[in-house]
Amino acid sequence: MESIVIGIIAGLTTTFIVVVLQKLWTSAIEPWYEERVYKDAKIEGVWEGTYEEIDLKEIVTLKRKAHSISGTIAIIEGPNQGQTFELTGTFKNLILTATYSAEDRESLDRGSYTLMLRQNGKAMEGHSSFYEDDKNEIVTGPCTWRRKGG
DSSP: OHHHHHHHHHHHHHHHHHHHHHHHIIIIIHHHHHHHHOOSOOOOEEEEEEESSSOOEEEEEEEEETTEEEEEEEEEESTTTTOEEEEEEEEETTEEEEEEEESSTTOOOEEEEEEEEEGGGTEEEEEEEEEETTTTEEEEEEEEEEETTO
16 A cells, blocks of 8 residues: 555656646746747837728737737727737748737627738738628738837
8 A cells, every 4th residue: 555655646746847847848948948049030019000991000019039929909090999909929930920809808809910021120011800890700901010110
């Protein structure tokens, strides 16, 4: 009976150590290493987004950790003015792919972006797919983000 208890304790201890080391690796060591070898453009900062087919302006604030992107979107003109969104995604090889959703959990608004860095890092151009209330459907439209102050 004593050897069974020792085996169980050893197994639980080993599992605990493996889980802790895995969490440490994925949350600290791997991002630290990726940040050291990151060779892509630095896109963190504030951007102003506009759409060709919609009278809408938004302020996008991006944070970057290696290739992972997070941030917020605030609508400053147009439909949904004053609404804010959470943004997450990745930026690799000059292409940003990201999804966003409304911070207001009662709102259905959510969508995605696929943008390419252009104009020597001063703009990102591409498309957004999003839910349109009036049509009650998913629509796609061209959009451009311009770096604020540049």
